[in-house]
Amino acid sequence: MQVAILGASGFVGSFLAAYFQQKGLEIVPLGRKDLTNLDELALKLDKVDTLINLAGAPISKRWTEEYKKVLYSSRIESTKILAQAILKTQNRPCNYFSASAVGIYAPLEDRVQDEENFVYGENFLSKICQDWEKEALQFTNFNLRVVIFRFGVVLGKGGALAKLLPFFRWGIGGKIASGNQGFPWVHLEDLARAFYWALNKKDARGIYNLCAPQLTTNKDFTRTLARVLKRPAFFPVPRFILKLALGEGEMVLTQGAKVVPSRLQKEGFSFKYNKLEEALKNIWEHWS
Secondary structure (H helix, E strand, O other), X not given: OEEEEEOOOOHHHHHHHHHHXXXXXXXXXXXXXXXXXXHHHHHHHOOOOEEEEOOOOOOOOOEOHHHHHHHHXXXXXXXXXXXXXXHHOOOOOOEEEEEEEHHHEOOOOOOEEOOOOOOEOOOHHHHHHHHHHHHHHHHHXXXXXXXXXXXXXXXXXXXXXXXXXXXXXXXOOOOEOOOOOEOOEEEHHHHXXXXXXXXXXXXXXXXXXXXXXXXOEHHHHHHHHHHHHOOXXXXXXXXXXXXXXXXXXXXXXXXXXXXOOHHHHHOOOOOOOOOHXXXXXXXXXXXX
């Protein structure tokens, strides 16, 4: 079975590709250059069983007005190009899997949200996710099975943890803003396991929250990470500093919904890492 992954060289994509290869799947890696020639892209997709879209510029940079355009187009426009390429294939893929994010939800501290009971956010990140999912669902018009995973913060060797670890190692880590905002997370291995589960569960379709069942706040996360690293976490990060550093992008760190993976659990997926401390210990043991 061939699986094409757009974004195969990224933090999530490279791990997912390696995981699938261990399962005996053949990977067709795709990058931004592949989006510049529709005919060549269509040829690459012609014998593919599943197309996975993980494309998107990093959200961890400062959000200038210009960069917000990049954040948007790298997700929405790339999806439109994939759709155009699919129309040119003689043998269309059977499945289309897309990333999204729990940032689609309103950052409500007093309410737990899932795929059926939720409120959309009114910020830029939510708009990106809503429009991205809308484009992904268009693939159902091509008779493809569509699965959309709304990622929590992906924890693994790299990614967000790689940026946070130095501060905690130096003993200057701490909660961000109030610390009461939700912090939905998922271990990178569980993310890959969920994709593989959906690949083999032919009746899996639609939108799934891909985050661990354990409800966690930012304060919980920082305290747990400090405990795993055996470091203090006494230095809260004020919101205004993040605003200076990240612009509007500070919302990614200072706001967060409380989200649970109801559909995955109801449909039989079992998380290997349910507890944050277990997940962080596993990652830290394999860090060096």
